[in-house]
Amino acid sequence: MKRHELAKHLKQVNHSVTKIDAMQLALGKDSYVADFLPKDALVIKMLWSPHAHARIKKMDVSRAEKMPGVKCVLWHGNVPRIVHCTAGQGYPEPSPYDTFMFDNKVRFVGDRVAAVAAETEEQALAALEAIKVEYEVLKPVFTLDEAMAPGAPVIHDEPEAHVPIPITYEPKKNLVAHVACEAGSFKKGMAEADFTFDQTYETPYAQHCPIEPYTSMAQITPAGRILITTSTQVPFHCRRIVARTLGIPVQKIRVVKPRIGGGFGCKQEILLEDVTAMMALRTGRPCLWRFDREETFRTGRTRHPFHIRLRAGVKKDGTITAIGLECINNTGAYGGHGLTVVSCSGGKTLPLYHCDNILFDGKSYYTNLPVGGAYRGFGATQAFFAIESLMDHMAEAIGMDPLKFRQINHIRPGEGSPIFQALGEGREGLPMTVGSNALGECIVQGAEAAGWEKRQDWRKKTGRYRRGIGMCCLMQGSSIPDIDMGAATIKINEDGSFNLNVGATDLGTGSDTVLAQIAAEELETTTDKMIVYSSDTDMTPFDVGAYASSTTYLSGEAVRKAAADAKRQILATGAEMLGLKPEEVHCEDAHVLNADGSKKVSYSDIANYSLYQKNQYQIIGTASHITKKSPPPFAAHFAEVEVDTLTGFVKVLNYVSTIDCGTAVNPTLCEGQTEGGTLNGISYALTEEYLFDETGKMQNASFADYHIYSMRDRPNIKAILVPSYEDTGPFGAKSVSEICINGPAPAIGNAIYNATGARLNEFPFTPEKVLKAIKAVKK
Amino acid sequence: MKTNTCSVSLSINGEKKTFATRPDEKLLDLLRREGYKGTKYGCGQGTCGACTVIMDGRAVYACLLYAMQAEGRKVRTIESMGTYDKPAPIQQELVAAGAVQCGYCIPGIIMSATALMEAEKDISDETAKEYMDGNLCRCTGYEKIWVALRRTIDRAAAEPKKKASAKGGKK
Numbered sequence: 001m002k003r004h005e006l007a008k009h010l011k012q013v014n015h016s017v018t019k020i021d022a023m024q025l026a027l028g029k030d031s032y033v034a035d036f037l038p039k040d041a042l043v044i045k046m047l048w049s050p051h052a053h054a055r056i057k058k059m060d061v062s063r064a065e066k067m068p069g070v071k072c073v074l075w076h077g078n079v080p081r082i083v084h085c086t087a088g089q090g091y092p093e094p095s096p097y098d099t100f101m102f103d104n105k106v107r108f109v110g111d112r113v114a115a116v117a118a119e120t121e122e123q124a125l126a127a128l129e130a131i132k133v134e135y136e137v138l139k140p141v142f143t144l145d146e147a148m149a150p151g152a153p154v155i156h157d158e159p160e161a162h163v164p165i166p167i168t169y170e171p172k173k174n175l176v177a178h179v180a181c182e183a184g185s186f187k188k189g190m191a192e193a194d195f196t197f198d199q200t201y202e203t204p205y206a207q208h209c210p211i212e213p214y215t216s217m218a219q220i221t222p223a224g225r226i227l228i229t230t231s232t233q234v235p236f237h238c239r240r241i242v243a244r245t246l247g248i249p250v251q252k253i254r255v256v257k258p259r260i261g262g263g264f265g266c267k268q269e270i271l272l273e274d275v276t277a278m279m280a281l282r283t284g285r286p287c288l289w290r291f292d293r294e295e296t297f298r299t300g301r302t303r304h305p306f307h308i309r310l311r312a313g314v315k316k317d318g319t320i321t322a323i324g325l326e327c328i329n330n331t332g333a334y335g336g337h338g339l340t341v342v343s344c345s346g347g348k349t350l351p352l353y354h355c356d357n358i359l360f361d362g363k364s365y366y367t368n369l370p371v372g373g374a375y376r377g378f379g380a381t382q383a384f385f386a387i388e389s390l391m392d393h394m395a396e397a398i399g400m401d402p403l404k405f406r407q408i409n410h411i412r413p414g415e416g417s418p419i420f421q422a423l424g425e426g427r428e429g430l431p432m433t434v435g436s437n438a439l440g441e442c443i444v445q446g447a448e449a450a451g452w453e454k455r456q457d458w459r460k461k462t463g464r465y466r467r468g469i470g471m472c473c474l475m476q477g478s479s480i481p482d483i484d485m486g487a488a489t490i491k492i493n494e495d496g497s498f499n500l501n502v503g504a505t506d507l508g509t510g511s512d513t514v515l516a517q518i519a520a521e522e523l524e525t526t527t528d529k530m531i532v533y534s535s536d537t538d539m540t541p542f543d544v545g546a547y548a549s550s551t552t553y554l555s556g557e558a559v560r561k562a563a564a565d566a567k568r569q570i571l572a573t574g575a576e577m578l579g580l581k582p583e584e585v586h587c588e589d590a591h592v593l594n595a596d597g598s599k600k601v602s603y604s605d606i607a608n609y610s611l612y613q614k615n616q617y618q619i620i621g622t623a624s625h626i627t628k629k630s631p632p633p634f635a636a637h638f639a640e641v642e643v644d645t646l647t648g649f650v651k652v653l654n655y656v657s658t659i660d661c662g663t664a665v666n667p668t669l670c671e672g673q674t675e676g677g678t679l680n681g682i683s684y685a686l687t688e689e690y691l692f693d694e695t696g697k698m699q700n701a702s703f704a705d706y707h708i709y710s711m712r713d714r715p716n717i718k719a720i721l722v723p724s725y726e727d728t729g730p731f732g733a734k735s736v737s738e739i740c741i742n743g744p745a746p747a748i749g750n751a752i753y754n755a756t757g758a759r760l761n762e763f764p765f766t767p768e769k770v771l772k773a774i775k776a777v778k779k
Numbered sequence: 780m781k782t783n784t785c786s787v788s789l790s791i792n793g794e795k796k797t798f799a800t801r802p803d804e805k806l807l808d809l810l811r812r813e814g815y816k817g818t819k820y821g822c823g824q825g826t827c828g829a830c831t832v833i834m835d836g837r838a839v840y841a842c843l844l845y846a847m848q849a850e851g852r853k854v855r856t857i858e859s860m861g862t863y864d865k866p867a868p869i870q871q872e873l874v875a876a877g878a879v880q881c882g883y884c885i886p887g888i889i890m891s892a893t894a895l896m897e898a899e900k901d902i903s904d905e906t907a908k909e910y911m912d913g914n915l916c917r918c919t920g921y922e923k924i925w926v927a928l929r930r931t932i933d934r935a936a937a938e939p940k941k942k943a944s945a946k947g948g949k950k
Contacts, residue, residue: 018874018875019874019877019879019880021879021882022873022874022877022879022882023863023866023874025879025881025882025885026861026866026870026873026874026879026882026886026889027857027860027861027862027863027866027870028816028817028818028857028858028860028885028886029817030816032819032883034816034820035816122803208917209915209917210881210883210917211819211821211827211829211881211883211884211915211916211917212819212821212829212881212883213820213822259881259882261819261881261882261883262880262881262883262917264917290820292822292823293821293822293823293824293826293827508880508881508882508883508918509880509881509918510880668876668877668923671877671923672877672878672880672918672919672920672922672923675919675920675921675922675923676918676919677920678920679920679921680917680920702822702824702826703822703824703826703827703915704824704826708915710911710913710914710915710921711908711911711912711916711921711924711925712908712909712911712912714920714921714922714925717920717922
């Protein structure tokens with residue numbers, strides 16, 4: 001059997017089992033945070049800063065406190081001043097502690113000033129208007145150049161600002177992070193090249209736009225603890241960070257994650273829960289805080305805009321002699337994820353192609369603009385735009401088909417990269433060689449589906465509407481090695497069903513289903529026997545949460561190990577019932593049986609025996625998992641576009657999104673991740689951007705003005721799953737969800753070039769930009 | 780406060796109901812507080828479609844309408860569409876196609892699709908897209924939703940023919 005066919009014999013994994021919560025959601029049953037709102041809940045509203053950078057000189061909330069229906073007002077004068085980090089990362093975080101529940105300084109338009117909890121939304125809004133604030137307006141910092149300039153205004157001048165681990169952090173220079181590495185000699189590599197390149201690229205702000213906005217609710221339980229029900233990707237980090245911010249023990253807090261209406265990274269941030277918890281503590285009442293859409297755009301987390309300088313050298317035969325990638329991200333007013341996003345812009349991209357001389361330099365700077373955070377792709381998205389644009393550029397210079405240029409240079413199975421070790425997340429990474437890798441096959445299958453062979457040089461094209469095809473290759477990772485941990489517990493019930501309790505967080509991806517399939521496969525039963533309960537800090541084991549493409553690979557292996565633990569117990573009890581030794585029996589089809597099947601006993605009988613009849617005990621398996629590797633999924637994307645050379649409008653005609661995610665645990669769900677991430681990437685490449693006025697206020701905070709793709713906009717997208725088998729993952733699986741968003745910007749950019757000869761180093765590819773670039777083309 | 784209260788009478792999912800409301804209360808807020816929580820808040824700006832309900836046969840945004848604008852009207856919400864034992868065809872198809880990821884947009888998608896199928900005959904792809912354009916989904920890329928919708932439409936197109944011929948027979 002070929003390696004990539006290893007998953008073919010599986011009975012639960014590698015099958016498109018129906019997503020276990022799909023019908024509940026399609027029927028509109030109570031599922032999301034706001035659906036569980038008690039009748040007596042208070043509504044929280046926030047007064048947001050109208051200034052990008054200002055000190056609060058005076059503040060008077062006394063009138064607001066006396067307004068009808070108002071139960072509590074929180075502001076910097078009446079809450080603990082505890083410095084913390086809102087990024088939901090492992091502990092201690094590789095991010096600065098630069099945030100307070102409320103501060104006497106505001107750092108962007110949309111920063112917190114004061115919160116009101118009232119009986120109704122109208123009363124809360126009226127009270128906000130009664131809060132008097134006197135600001136001393138400070139000079140704002142809006143661009144990276146302004147942030148880096150000597151003598152620039154210091155955005156975080158508070159003495160408490162620090163990072164909890166030994167990494168570069170110089171708030172007096174607005175520098176959030178700096179990470180650099182060199183493999184080989186970049187200088188030497190450039191000297192060896194026949195052609196050298198030096199290009200700069202800009203990538204825009206973007207918002208995740210989950211249809212469920214940020215929503216959080218807190219209430220005091222009869223036992224006096226705080227129950228936080230919240231739309232989060234990181235329930236355990238949420239508990240830890242809220243405990244710190246309020247100055248109370250972790251023991252006092254329970255965080256429950258119900259169904260989540262999408263996250264894509266923006267809910268990897270503790271952005272509401274400290275305030276809802278504090279309001280519940282102060283009032284004794286359930287409190288709900290839900291961002292409206294405008295708040296989600298202005299105050300919610302965003303994708304870091306990047307300024308990228310990319311230098312490279314190539315020989316005529318296609319050997320890449322040097323790559324120098326310099327990335328600077330604008331992290332906005334607070335620095336969570338600043339370092340890790342910029343680290344991943346190198347760590348998750350540079351290993352893709354063979355090159356002996358690699359230089360990476362990544363910096364992150366504060367500005368007085370909206371705050372960057374985790375967003376699907378996490379730095380790789382931004383860097384791949386530059387790298388994959390330059391790959392086409394290099395191929396053209398040496399007269400090679402850009403597809404072939406990638407084919408001869410991409411990393412092969414069994415190969416490593418110095419970058420894996422050089423760039424971790426907040427510390428050095430681990431040395432790693434690539435195990436599974438079907439990128440070669442992804443390129444072949446994608447090229448065929450996209451009709452690559454009919455591609456023609458742009459110089460042969462005429463007329464108003466010109467078509468072009470572009471491609472790119474991609475990689476990502478699967479979890480953060482040696483840092484991320486996931487755990488699971490599984491126990492049997494009388495009817496042979498199982499409770500699978502996992503810390504892993506399903507934010508709408510279908511991970512509960514995927515984990516149930518993995519457990520069912522290991523236990524030799526069916527997925528419908530699994531009752532999955534995920535992410536409740538009181539009831540489930542720990543898991544870092546849903547980020548870094550970790551759930552299937554990392555939490556999935558924890559589930560497999562827990563199921564194997566339960567299976568050992570099932571075999572022992574089954575053998576005891578059959579009067580055989582454990583090594584004489586095996587599991588099959590929810591039974592324990594001997595080799596010829598003449599003696600067998602069902603899981604239901606085993607459960608009843610073990611719970612009620614003899615030598616009673618609970619069959620329960622539990623396991624934790626960490627990884628030593630972060631195996632990259634690979635992808636090749638192909639875009640065919642039509643450019644209207646009169647208006648600059650770009651229409652995507654066809655898009656092919658291949659992916660090697662190892663074993664597709666649930667092929668339909670893998671396709672869904674790939675199609676959804678790809679369309680999000682297309683929308684990001686063509687239309688999404690933040691427009692600011694001169695005060696730093698985002699001007700287009702609605703779906704009317706910030707366009708995300710609708711069903712009518714959607715081009716044909718063909719997702720192709722190309723199997724491989726990752727030995728270190730559960731049943732050969734690695735990650736799937738993030739990688740697909742990285743492709744559209746470079747693939748479409750390359751397609752626009754192939755259609756018109758116009759090379760854009762900045763997106764979204766709006767008609768104005770495209771038209772300007774077309775006009776600059778000289779044949 | 781009292782001077783601001785008033786009432787609205789409407790039919791919800793076939794039941795006649797009267798609720799106390801205020802002139803400035805949105806239909807979405809009234810529905811959710813009265814337990815019709817399958818209708819979702821997504822933007823409050825009439826742009827995402829998560830709050831879509833059917834009013835007198837037309838798909839409308841409940842976040843834009845005042846509750847009092849529903850006076851005397853027939854409103855249908857996701858709660859009327861199906862049950863675990865008897866899901867509507869569109870619900871069956873969405874689940875079968877793998878079109879439900881986070882699921883937050885799905886009730887609105889179902890209501891728009893229902894309005895489409897009840898209002899139009901011989902539904903072309905273009906007409907279907909027109910009706911569904913106001914329902915945003917960020918998870919799926921619409922691929923599986925589209926497959927499910929097309930299958931439901933085609934299923935319905937096959938069935939009414941039988942009904943139509945039965946009706947024809949009666950005439």
